[in-house]
Amino acid sequence: MPEQLAFAMEVFLNGLMSGVLYALVALGFVLIYKASGIFNFAQGVMALFAAMTLVGIQNGQVPFAHLINAVLGTHIHHFGWHIHSVLALILTVGVMVLLAVAIQKFVFRHLVGQEPIILFMATIGLAYFLEGFADLMWNSEIKKLEFCLAGTTCLPQGINLAIDEATYNWFGYGFFIDNLDITATIVAIILVIALVAFSQYTKQGRAMRAVADDHQAALSVGISLNFIWVLVWSVAGFVALVAGIMWGAKSGVQFSLSLIALKALPVLMLGGFTSIPGAIIGGLIIGVGEKLFEFWVGPLVGGATENWFAYVLALVFLVFRPQGLFGEKIIERV
Amino acid sequence: MFYREAGDFKTSYAADNQTFPIKFDRMGYYTALVIAFLVVPFIINDYWANAILLPFLIYAIAALGLNILVGYCGQVSLGTGGFMAVGAYACYKLMTSMPEVNIFFHIIISGGITGLVCVLFGLPSLRIKGFYLAVATLAAQFFLVWLFNRVPWFYNYSASGQINAPERSVFGIEVTGPNTEAWATYLFCLVFLVASALIARNMTRGMAGRKWMAIRDMDIAAEIIGVNPLKAKISAFAVSGFFVGISGALFFSVYLGAVEVGEAFGINKSFLVLFMIIIGGLGSIFGSFAGAAFLVLLPVVLKVVGVDWLGWPTDMVAHLQLVIVGGMIVMFLILEPHGLAQLWRVTKQKLRLWPFPH
Numbered sequence: 199m200p201e202q203l204a205f206a207m208e209v210f211l212n213g214l215m216s217g218v219l220y221a222l223v224a225l226g227f228v229l230i231y232k233a234s235g236i237f238n239f240a241q242g243v244m245a246l247f248a249a250m251t252l253v254g255i256q257n258g259q260v261p262f263a264h265l266i267n268a269v270l271g272t273h274i275h276h277f278g279w280h281i282h283s284v285l286a287l288i289l290t291v292g293v294m295v296l297l298a299v300a301i302q303k304f305v306f307r308h309l310v311g312q313e314p315i316i317l318f319m320a321t322i323g324l325a326y327f328l329e330g331f332a333d334l335m336w337n338s339e340i341k342k343l344e345f346c347l348a349g350t351t352c353l354p355q356g357i358n359l360a361i362d363e364a365t366y367n368w369f370g371y372g373f374f375i376d377n378l379d380i381t382a383t384i385v386a387i388i389l390v391i392a393l394v395a396f397s398q399y400t401k402q403g404r405a406m407r408a409v410a411d412d413h414q415a416a417l418s419v420g421i422s423l424n425f426i427w428v429l430v431w432s433v434a435g436f437v438a439l440v441a442g443i444m445w446g447a448k449s450g451v452q453f454s455l456s457l458i459a460l461k462a463l464p465v466l467m468l469g470g471f472t473s474i475p476g477a478i479i480g481g482l483i484i485g486v487g488e489k490l491f492e493f494w495v496g497p498l499v500g501g502a503t504e505n506w507f508a509y510v511l512a513l514v515f516l517v518f519r520p521q522g523l524f525g526e527k528i529i530e531r532v
Numbered sequence: 533m534f535y536r537e538a539g540d541f542k543t544s545y546a547a548d549n550q551t552f553p554i555k556f557d558r559m560g561y562y563t564a565l566v567i568a569f570l571v572v573p574f575i576i577n578d579y580w581a582n583a584i585l586l587p588f589l590i591y592a593i594a595a596l597g598l599n600i601l602v603g604y605c606g607q608v609s610l611g612t613g614g615f616m617a618v619g620a621y622a623c624y625k626l627m628t629s630m631p632e633v634n635i636f637f638h639i640i641i642s643g644g645i646t647g648l649v650c651v652l653f654g655l656p657s658l659r660i661k662g663f664y665l666a667v668a669t670l671a672a673q674f675f676l677v678w679l680f681n682r683v684p685w686f687y688n689y690s691a692s693g694q695i696n697a698p699e700r701s702v703f704g705i706e707v708t709g710p711n712t713e714a715w716a717t718y719l720f721c722l723v724f725l726v727a728s729a730l731i732a733r734n735m736t737r738g739m740a741g742r743k744w745m746a747i748r749d750m751d752i753a754a755e756i757i758g759v760n761p762l763k764a765k766i767s768a769f770a771v772s773g774f775f776v777g778i779s780g781a782l783f784f785s786v787y788l789g790a791v792e793v794g795e796a797f798g799i800n801k802s803f804l805v806l807f808m809i810i811i812g813g814l815g816s817i818f819g820s821f822a823g824a825a826f827l828v829l830l831p832v833v834l835k836v837v838g839v840d841w842l843g844w845p846t847d848m849v850a851h852l853q854l855v856i857v858g859g860m861i862v863m864f865l866i867l868e869p870h871g872l873a874q875l876w877r878v879t880k881q882k883l884r885l886w887p888f889p890h
Contacts, residue, residue: 237663268844308866315608316865318663319810322803323861330854338847460799463667471663500682509671516660516668530752
């Protein structure tokens with residue numbers, strides 16, 4: 199087997215893995231968009247906020263320590279305890295639910311019936327607010343995220359030796375696949391199955407789909423819109439938390455984490471804003487496409503094409519199919 | 533008492549259609565112009581010029597441009613930073629390749645070039661609408677910044693990858709380069725701002741502007757009553773790009789002097805200008821000014837209050853600023869979706885009746 203082809207295959211596989219991570223972020227967008235028609239630009243910042251909260255709780259940081267020190271002249275920074283990852287995870291989910299309630303209560307309840315583009319801009323404002331808030335709460339230095347279930351079973355890092363060896367024996371070339379990416383893929387698959395099961399087989403899930411279909415009809419059969427929206431934002435917060443853990447373990451919890459939202463946007467455009475399978479397939483296409491493009495064309499044009507390739511691909515694609523791959527057909531009436 | 537149209541008789545259509553129909557407004561407008569042109573240049577110093585006045589003038593031009601696209605034509609764009617970069621790099625290439633031409637023309641031509649680029653990226657708007665378009669304009673943002681970073685021709689193969697404004701002068705007075713006077717750069721930008729505002733105001737109340745607004749309000753209905761969506765959208769992108777390009781060129785050549793594209797024209801710039809027009813008021817010329825002034829002043833005020841008075845660390849004030857700006861955006865969208873401009877309109881309406889509102 200030629201070296202070049204094996205190398206391309208490795209790039210392809212890595213692209214699939216990063217595509218899964220994009221899809222994970224895109225999922226959060228789709229959930230909120232379907233249920234409330236809000237295009238939530240703050241999803242990436244929510245991932246950042248969730249990851250920072252998790253690390254902060256784990257390490258026993260004092261929230262707003264920076265602010266308190268500046269105002270009162272004290273020098274507090276840590277409580278001095280370490281909390282187990284699972285407990286911290288549960289606490290963080292609680293914080294995300296609180297956040298969902300607050301967002302619904304203070305922002306979107308007052309914006310019901312506004313044009314979608316106004317709602318979109320509100321989420322941009324929300325993204326700025328949350329970003330500053332997270333930095334104030336847990337300070338903005340780069341943090342290391344270690345997530346351990348019990349004892350020493352942590353999120354794995356580094357090259358997967360089994361795959362390396364197996365592919366070396368087959369092709370004479372060892373593939374470099376990150377253990378973390380494999381874990382992320384498995385977690386993403388479980389998450390998607392859980393979400394589908396939740397929306398298909400539970401009462402709340404059904405109510406969620408009803409709201410997504412038609413707000414007024416849902417209201418008339420006695421579904422509380424307020425509750426469903428809080429629920430949806432909580433679920434999106436949970437998805438953001440999972441995405442935040444995966445990306446945070448990969449590259450550290452820092453500001454750039456919020457930029458993954460920008461990577462998820464072309465995924466959404468490609469897959470359609472309203473489709474969960476679309477988010478996943480779009481993520482895979484973008485992940486593989488940008489890695490292969492960088493591999494073959496990147497060296498010719500100076501590299502770093504990953505910054506824009508996804509957008510241009512989505513843009514070109516949209517010109518031919520304006521609603522994305524799996525989006526609902528856009529019908530316009532006067 | 534004094535804020536009335538009563539007794540102010542119009543004898544021609546032109547007088548009836550003027551921008552400031554109330555005499556008091558007109559006087560205020562002329563006074564503002566006189567102060568801006570004849571008073572401020574004499575009292576300005578370097579701190580005021582660099583921290584407040586120059587950024588305000590330049591961002592106001594960018595906000596005017598974006599407001600035409602978003603506020604009047606309804607096409608949301610997140611690519612402003614990229615388009616400003618086009619203006620800056622076009623200006624740089626023109627300044628270095630044709631040093632004998634006056635910089636005044638360089639800036640106008642770079643505006644024109646940006647308009648063309650903007651049209652190119654606006655073409656998909658005929659097929660793509662709403663959020664999809666907003667996200668599609670991000671393609672312009674990322675692609676353009678990457679282009680200026682990676683293609684050495686754009687920065688004349690300089691080792692650092694930066695572009696530096698050479699020294700250029702207008703009427704023998706330097707306006708770019710390290711040896712400029714505060715009043716000269718201020719006046720240079722002010723001329724562009726006033727001209728842009730006049731053009732924008734007259735375009736938006738003329739046929740072009742009415743077509744844009746028809747497209748914004750409902751594009752299918754507009755098409756049925758005979759507005760050509762192709763022409764309307766493309767012209768909005770072109771005019772908007774022209775203004776944004778001028779502001780990018782001024783931002784680079786007059787204000788910063790040296791630019792690293794990812795830092796000066798990143799995605800944050802796009803959001804900043806978008807926030808300006810949201811806070812100022814979508815679809816309002818006055819709003820562009822108000823929003824630009826607000827978001828230029830806010831960090832300065834916060835820095836003075838937080839760092840200088842209270843002695844808080846700089847990074848914390850920066851985070852607080854994010855919280856405040858984000859909170860204000862949400863608050864404005866909830867309380868007053870039409871921004872500061874609407875507050876001003878309400879105030880004017882009240883003033884007309886004051887002091888006898890009943």
